[in-house]
Amino acid sequence: MTINLFKYAAPTAFYPAAGRLIPWFGGLALILILFSLYWGFFETPERLGGSNPQKEYYRIIFIHVPAAWMSMWLYLVLAAWSAIGLVFNTRLSFMMANAVAPTGAIFTFIALWTGAFWGRPSWGTYWDWDPRLTSELILFFLYIGYIALHSAIDDTRRADRASALLAIVGLVMLPIIFWSINCPDPNQCAALHQRSSLSNIESNILTAMLTMTLGFWLYSFATSFARLRGIILLRESDSGWVRKIVEREART
Amino acid sequence: MESVMNFLQQGGFGFYVWASFGVTFALMIAEVVQLGRNRRTILARVGRLSRLRGQRADAGSHRRHASESSGGQA
Numbered sequence: 001m002t003i004n005l006f007k008y009a010a011p012t013a014f015y016p017a018a019g020r021l022i023p024w025f026g027g028l029a030l031i032l033i034l035f036s037l038y039w040g041f042f043e044t045p046e047r048l049g050g051s052n053p054q055k056e057y058y059r060i061i062f063i064h065v066p067a068a069w070m071s072m073w074l075y076l077v078l079a080a081w082s083a084i085g086l087v088f089n090t091r092l093s094f095m096m097a098n099a100v101a102p103t104g105a106i107f108t109f110i111a112l113w114t115g116a117f118w119g120r121p122s123w124g125t126y127w128d129w130d131p132r133l134t135s136e137l138i139l140f141f142l143y144i145g146y147i148a149l150h151s152a153i154d155d156t157r158r159a160d161r162a163s164a165l166l167a168i169v170g171l172v173m174l175p176i177i178f179w180s181i182n183c184p185d186p187n188q189c190a191a192l193h194q195r196s197s198l199s200n201i202e203s204n205i206l207t208a209m210l211t212m213t214l215g216f217w218l219y220s221f222a223t224s225f226a227r228l229r230g231i232i233l234l235r236e237s238d239s240g241w242v243r244k245i246v247e248r249e250a251r252t
Numbered sequence: 253m254e255s256v257m258n259f260l261q262q263g264g265f266g267f268y269v270w271a272s273f274g275v276t277f278a279l280m281i282a283e284v285v286q287l288g289r290n291r292r293t294i295l296a297r298v299g300r301l302s303r304l305r306g307q308r309a310d311a312g313s314h315r316r317h318a319s320e321s322s323g324g325q326a
């Protein structure tokens with residue numbers, strides 16, 4: 001049996017497929033997030049010793065790090081669909097990019113917010129113009145800029161192309177965020193943000209953190225597919241198959 | 253009861269921990285609720301559009317019928 005993946009590049013085929021997948025993604029996300037919360041609060045040590053001693057507030061790591069990873073990953077997805085849309089001129093690609101952006105913006109905000117509430121007890125300040133914090137804030141503005149630019153242009157095709165270009169130019173922020181913690185000389189750039197040390201992290205903490213990441217990822221699939229279905233209905237509202245769907249769903 | 257209080261206090265850092273977790277899940281739940289509302293709005297809007305188009309098509313093919321029915325309503 002061969003599955004033709006290109007079949008799903010057409011909104012007609014993708015719409016019902018996404019509808020069937022959303023409950024699975026959403027349900028699995030919920031299970032993983034609840035598991036991670038349980039594991040993070042009840043199966044982990046209360047305090048961290050070693051070279052970077054932390055008290056109970058280190059538990060913010062279970063949402064801070066997964067949200068920060070998702071903020072960067074979803075931006076990569078956004079820019080990739082934008083690029084595919086510009087190169088191959090496929091209408092579903094731009095819709096995908098549109099559907100991912102709000103979820104990405106939310107995770108970027110969560111990363112900044114939880115970072116502030118972690119920074120206060122551990123560094124003594126909610127905010128500092130540290131390279132990592134500043135570059136993540138610019139990523140948040142890029143998401144907002146993408147959404148705002150798209151909604152500011154009435155012609156959907158032009159809006160797609162203009163905002164796709166912005167998304168691709170903004171891609172430059174990802175390596176900057178990624179390497180912003182590797183400050184070569186502490187006298188030249190004050191980097192408050194800890195370096196990531198996945199290798200020597202306690203295994204229970206790692207379990208909770210990675211489960212939450214997977215949960216957030218599946219959640220992102222569910223929300224962007226749900227948003228994508230709405231975008232498909234609006235943009236294809238002229239076509240007969242959308243009219244049939246709307247008639248059918250109005251009855252249920 | 254005491255263990256619940258201990259849990260909520262998180263060693264005195266409850267404010268920071270719950271402000272982080274609370275806002276995170278409030279935002280995620282809000283996103284899901286907003287998507288549900290958005291879906292109903294879109295279905296209603298697209299349904300209205302398609303009904304309008306259907307009426308226009310009917311009016312084109314049965315112009316006499318349409319004018320009779322509208323006359324009856326007036």
